Amino acid sequence: xxxxxxxxNLFTTLLQKQPVVHFRDxxxxxxxxxxxxxxxxxxxxxxxxxxxxxxCRSGLCHSCALYCSxxxxxxxxxxxxxxxxxxxGKFLSCLCMPDTSLSVHLSTPxxxxxxxxxxxxxxxxxxxxxxxxxxxxxAFTAGQFCNLTNAYGVTRSYSIASRPGxxxxxxxxxxxxxxxxxxxVRSQLKAGDALSIQGPMGNCCxxxxxxxxxxxxxxxxxxxxxxxxxxxCDALYSGHLAPITLVLGAKKTSQLYYTQALVALxxxxxxxxxxxxxxxxxxxxxxxxxxxxxxxxxxxxxxELAQYTVFLCGAQSFTRKMQRQCFLAGASxxxxxxxxxIPATP
Amino acid sequence: MFNFFKKKQPETPPSLYExxxxxAAVNAAVDLFYRKVLSDDRIAHFFDSIDMDSQHVKxxxxxxxxxxxxxxxxxxxxxxxxAHMNLTEEHFNAVAENLIATLKELNVAQEDIDSIVxxxxxxxxxxxxx
Numbered sequence: 080x081x082x083x084x085x086x087x088n089l090f091t092t093l094l095q096k097q098p099v100v101h102f103r104d105x106x107x108x109x110x111x112x113x114x115x116x117x118x119x120x121x122x123x124x125x126x127x128x129x130x131x132x133x134x135c136r137s138g139l140c141h142s143c144a145l146y147c148s149x150x151x152x153x154x155x156x157x158x159x160x161x162x163x164x165x166x167x168g169k170f171l172s173c174l175c176m177p178d179t180s181l182s183v184h185l186s187t188p189x190x191x192x193x194x195x196x197x198x199x200x201x202x203x204x205x206x207x208x209x210x211x212x213x214x215x216x217x218a219f220t221a222g223q224f225c226n227l228t229n230a231y232g233v234t235r236s237y238s239i240a241s242r243p244g245x246x247x248x249x250x251x252x253x254x255x256x257x258x259x260x261x262x263x264v265r266s267q268l269k270a271g272d273a274l275s276i277q278g279p280m281g282n283c284c285x286x287x288x289x290x291x292x293x294x295x296x297x298x299x300x301x302x303x304x305x306x307x308x309x310x311x312c313d314a315l316y317s318g319h320l321a322p323i324t325l326v327l328g329a330k331k332t333s334q335l336y337y338t339q340a341l342v343a344l345x346x347x348x349x350x351x352x353x354x355x356x357x358x359x360x361x362x363x364x365x366x367x368x369x370x371x372x373x374x375x376x377x378x379x380x381x382x383e384l385a386q387y388t389v390f391l392c393g394a395q396s397f398t399r400k401m402q403r404q405c406f407l408a409g410a411s412x413x414x415x416x417x418x419x420x421i422p423a424t425p
Numbered sequence: 426m427f428n429f430f431k432k433k434q435p436e437t438p439p440s441l442y443e444x445x446x447x448x449a450a451v452n453a454a455v456d457l458f459y460r461k462v463l464s465d466d467r468i469a470h471f472f473d474s475i476d477m478d479s480q481h482v483k484x485x486x487x488x489x490x491x492x493x494x495x496x497x498x499x500x501x502x503x504x505x506x507x508a509h510m511n512l513t514e515e516h517f518n519a520v521a522e523n524l525i526a527t528l529k530e531l532n533v534a535q536e537d538i539d540s541i542v543x544x545x546x547x548x549x550x551x552x553x554x555x
Contacts, residue, residue: 134486135486135489135495136495137448137494137495139451139485139486139494139495140485141482399477402477403463403477406459406460406463406477407460407463407464412455412456412459412478412481
């Protein structure tokens with residue numbers, strides 16, 4: 080926008096006391112557009128020549144979704160948006176008839192970055208390091224993840240394994256051969272070190288108000304346990320009203336971790352159950368263990384999932400296959416939440 | 426604001442989309458329909474490596490269109506989206522059968538099913554790239 084245009088727009092705005100929308104596109108370019116009463120925000124933006132992807136204009140296709148960072152969103156504009164995304168300010172511009180000024184963005188506003196001090200790092204025999212760190216005033220929803228950046232500027236995404244409100248933020252770092260981040264964690268990271276942490280992000284979330292009455296099926300492989308552990312603890316300690324089942328898959332028993340803590344939780348909460356599905360039981364003595372194929376076991380044990388809310392976390396090959404299986408077993412698409420872990424390219 | 430004037434005009438009969446229940450009908454149908462499509466050996470393989478979340482959104486848009494609802498489906502889009510798939514009559518019929526089975530399961534009236542099938546047939550040439 081040219082400065083003269085900006086000033087004339089500003090004049091119009093001031094004279095009429097008309098609410099405006101401050102729009103920022105993907106490249107960070109800002110535009111200010113007056114809001115016309117009775118007209119959708121999408122139409123107001125399109126009228127002004129702002130390019131916004133859109134299709135059905137009736138709240139179905141979600142292609143005109145924007146994010147609001149400031150201002151009062153009409154609740155009708157968040158119809159059909161998942162809770163975690165609502166919290167990020169996501170709304171449908173075609174359904175948005177604002178009365179007051181708004182600041183909106185084309186893409187998710189990135190959460191702030193801050194420094195965390197590592198309290199402890201523990202390397203488990205199963206090939207996972209447990210990081211516990213302290214960050215003040217950090218609010219998140221169970222199931223979300225953060226970007227961690229080390230002293231060499233290497234950034235990786237890790238799910239939060241602790242429960243909202245816990246003293247520490249906990250992350251599980253799987254040891255990857257020649258992995259820049261995980262090898263640094265294994266060989267150099269020590270208590271007292273600082274890490275840069277950006278978050279929280281992600282929509283594979285448990286919220287007590289939305290899910291409290293639903294039976295939960297959570298399934299994961301590898302460090303997919305991290306977000307599921309946060310969800311299980313949050314649900315149980317919040318007083319979840321329905322049964323909760325966690326199923327963890329691994330090739331070998333020795334690759335599993337937190338088995339004792341999870342079995343202990345089943346003893347403390349009768350509504351909670353855990354099952355470990357392994358192909359090869361190379362360590363005897365693990366309770367709640369079955370030697371079975373994970374997919375087959377879930378299929379036979381949970382043939383009917385229509386009433387369930389499902390959480391799936393781990394490698395993408397796993398989440399995709401399991402999402403399809405659970406959907407075919409009757410779970411509604413809107414009740415299947417998944418977080419796919421994609422390996423970093425070196 | 427023009428309601429006052431509108432009232433004087435003769436009432437228009439509800440559209441097909443309004444009649445069968447609008448967005449709620451689409452929401453009720455989409456999972457049933459998508460599940461049938463994924464379980465149909467004639468067409469299931471087209472969906473093997475597809476992102477289910479975005480496919481689910483597309484299924485909703487498709488159902489909204491055939492239910493006579495607000496949509497922006499254009500013949501050009503339909504052609505472009507299906508061109509690389511080498512679809513045949515059999516594939517189109519499979520989708521149509523799953524659609525009809527879904528509607529019957531939801532107890533949609535036969536005359537409305539007929540109207541919906543007519544809309545679905547109207548995109549057949551585009552889908553089959555004829």
